[in-house]
Amino acid sequence: MKFPPSEFWSYSTRVYQIAEIEKACLNLQNQFHADVNILLYCCWVAEKQIALSEKDIDTLIKISQPWQKNILMHLRAARTTLKTSTVAIPDEQRKEAHQNICEMELNAEHMAQLALEKALNLKKKSRNNTLQPVDCTSHNLSLYCQQLDSASPVEQINEQLNIITQALYIRDDDNSQTVNTAQAGS
DSSP states (O other): OOOOOOHHHHHHHHHTTSHHHHHHHHHHHHHHOOOHHHHHHHHHHHHTTOOOOHHHHHHHHHHHHHHIIIIIHHHHHHHHHHHHOOSOOOHHHHHHHHHHHHHHHHHHHHHHHHHHHHHSOGGGSOOOTTSOHHHHHHHHHHHHHTTSOTTSOHHHHHHHHHHHHHHHEEEOTTSOEEEGGGTTTO
């Protein structure tokens, strides 16, 4: 499938290669029903020093939720079922079907990100020059995760958010913030 260029998709595929980020995002998805695309969006705009508002988060959720519920969750479930099914399917057909579902799921994730990328007019959002990107990342991720199931243990969610933030940013000796994403995929 051919997609238009996307700065957000390029960012996501680069940072998702960082093992700690992938693992923390999947933990948040599997345990707390977080939307990985929104988690990555929060990080992407934070790199631009954009601190999201509650209204922004609500907009992102409204854009993404139908796609998550009606497409992505079903593809994920089909992939998992195929992987763990005890139904006698020849290995070659099982592998081919698994590959096809994985490709469909990746394409659906890409489409979801294209929708999220257009959800907010970032040109109209001003940079927050008082916050470093790492602070914007913490702010955006926390604001989004406040929207997750209220019964979710905050400490466990925060632990995963800290893993993401630490994987994205490291401190130099002079205490300046450095984005770790340049190392991923370069």
